Amino acid sequence: MKRRHFLQSSSMYLAGAALIPTTLSAATKKVSAADKIRVGAIGINGMGWADLTTMIKHPEAECIALCDVDKNVLDKRVAELKAKNINVTAYSDYRKLLENKDIDAVIIGTPDHWHCKIMIDACAAGKDVYCEKPVGNSIVECARMIDAQKKYNRVVQVGQWQRSNKHYADAMEFVHSGKLGNVRLVKAWAYQGWMKSIPVQPDGPAPAGVDYNMWLGPAEKRPFNPNRFHFNFRWYWDYAGGLMTDWGVHMIDYALLGSKATVPKSIMASGGKFAYPDDAEQTPDTLTTVYDFGNFNMLWEHATGINDGPYQRDHGVAFIGNNGTLVVDRGGWEVIPEVINGSNKMEAVARQPKVDDGLLLHTQNFLDVIKSRKTEDLHCPVQAAAHVATVCQMGNIAFRVGKKIYWDDAKKNFTDNEANDLLLAKYHNGYELPKV
Structure with missing residues (x-):
């Protein structure tokens, strides 16, 4: 293994400025179909579902795909969204979801041991990522996830939503x-x-x-x-x-x-x-x-x-x-x-x-940075999350x-x-x- 610096400059992983919440979009804000951020969620039984249902409260976010290895959970969530007039494509294999060119961003709500691989695969597929915490299940994984974000230049927010309170x-x-x-x-x-x-x-x-x-x-x-x-x-x-x-x-x-x-x-x-x-x-x-x-x-x-x-x-x-x-x-x-x-x-x-509401602000911050591409504005970038997880x-x-x-x-x-x-x-x- 090449030993790369898993900690970048202190201004990045101790980002205090990133703690200041953004302003939420108005509930009545109208967003054109062309400006929608199309989201797919991978792992939707617990926090992945909480992240998704909070994210789609923002008018610019649209859920178009779900993935879970438990068909019982997957069918339940598909039905819950359909009851809200949201129709999605369902997947049992996250790799198939990542092949969907219509998806702009993914939520990763799987058990921790999957975070690293799915996050890196998602970045390589050109998706922005909202990953549940802890970002990695080992110190080396945390380092590798930083490398992936940097290489693929993706927006990666980690679900430490208290940073938005x-x-x-x-x-x-x-x-x-x-x-x-x-x-x-x-x-x-x-x-x-x-x-x-x-x-x-x-x-x-x-x-x-x-x-x-x-x-x-x-x-x-x-x-x-x-x-x-x-x-x-x-x-x-x-x-x-x-x-x-x-x-x-x-x-x-x-x-x-x-x-x-x-x-x-x-x-x-x-x-x-x-x-x-x-x-x-x-x-x-x-x-x-x-x-x-x-x-x-x-x-x-x-x-x-x-x-x-x-x-x-x-x-x-x-x-x-x-x-x-x-x-x-x-x-x-x-x-x-x-x-x-x-x-x-x-x-x-x-x-x-x-x-x-920290989670509501945190998901809004993620969407805002997807649009601006100013990753320095993220409240919890992968560098910060990797630091504390380490x-x-x-x-x-x-x-x-x-x-x-x-x-x-x-x-x-x-x-x-x-x-x-x-x-x-x-x-x-x-x-x-x-x-x-």
């Missing part, structure tokens, strides 16, 4: 103001009480209508098991990275943005299946990860089956400074002053609530090797061979990491 941008502006004083510790977390134990189930035949071989794609060949299918794929290393990559790319993204941080010098992680030791998932249900950036530490925590996280929030980011702490989550942000001898070291800031993957690698690991940024690898073995998710079944 105004209250997050306002919170980052406050952090950057210096009012918190020296920020030595940043906490990011996801406590997900609604995510319960997954009971062990036996292997068996794939459901009727499911192209299981296509669902596996580059993942290791295994018998079908319902626990690994649809939503729960995220708890298996073959396909994803657990809560660290599922929620971490959202929360750690803002930890990095607020700190103007690049990559850590070292990472250590401890956790395991402490809540549900005998259930079916592989990834840890409880994890604590410490990243050393040289002049500050970042702490990641996650837990399933628990809602009450730090600051009585089930998710969030806290910037802990000498003068006070800023806490931000999807609902808003506030500042809690440090109190010394009964006196506040700074003024408190009451909770500033969310004021907009940092999250580092945390998972530290957990999996069970030791403190050190990153050599000049060589773009770890100083530990065992950790380097996990830089790339292995490809199987005749699939290879796409060449760019």
Whole structure:
């Protein structure tokens, strides 16, 4: 493998300007057929469907194709669109969808292990791409996806839609103001009480209508098991990275943005299946990860089956400074002053609530940039998404090797061979990491 820089200039992957939301198109805006952006969606059971149904609320977007390896899901979604007088072509193989010359852009809502190949194939086919997070399922994949965007000069937005919420941008502006004083510790977390134990189930035949071989794609060949299918794929290393990559790319993204941080010098992680030791998932249900950036530490925590996280929030980011702490989550942000001898070291800031719809703004931003071709205006370009996904993957690698690991940024690898073995998710079944 050629070691390419998976991180471009700091102005690109820490893009603060890209956090400012665009103005939504008016609901009554008329768009001619010639000016429509024709969209196809690949993987439409969960967030891929949410992305699509939000995107077509904008008058310039038109859905003309759907693809899913589960015919049951595909038929259901085709019928839902038909009920809205939207007629689409249905595909079970994404490669056939990409051959459709009428499609301008695609949404990728598949399990994580498919993101890299489909995104690169879509760029090579001349399509712009809205890809769900995490952008890649390994550090090497993240690098290769940046290379593809650059080579094919496509618009690639990643579904970290919080980057389009105004209250997050306002919170980052406050952090950057210096009012918190020296920020030595940043906490990011996801406590997900609604995510319960997954009971062990036996292997068996794939459901009727499911192209299981296509669902596996580059993942290791295994018998079908319902626990690994649809939503729960995220708890298996073959396909994803657990809560660290599922929620971490959202929360750690803002930890990095607020700190103007690049990559850590070292990472250590401890956790395991402490809540549900005998259930079916592989990834840890409880994890604590410490990243050393040289002049500050970042702490990641996650837990399933628990809602009450730090600051009585089930998710969030806290910037802990000498003068006070800023806490931000999807609902808003506030500042809690440090109190010394009964006196506040700074003024408190009451909770500033969310004021907009991040996903609606994020999809609008994607459409706007498709028209302008000014990729620097994207709220979450692939470079930014690859940066945070890489940092999250580092945390998972530290957990999996069970030791403190050190990153050599000049060589773009770890100083530990065992950790380097996990830089790339292995490809199987005749699939290879796409060449760019």
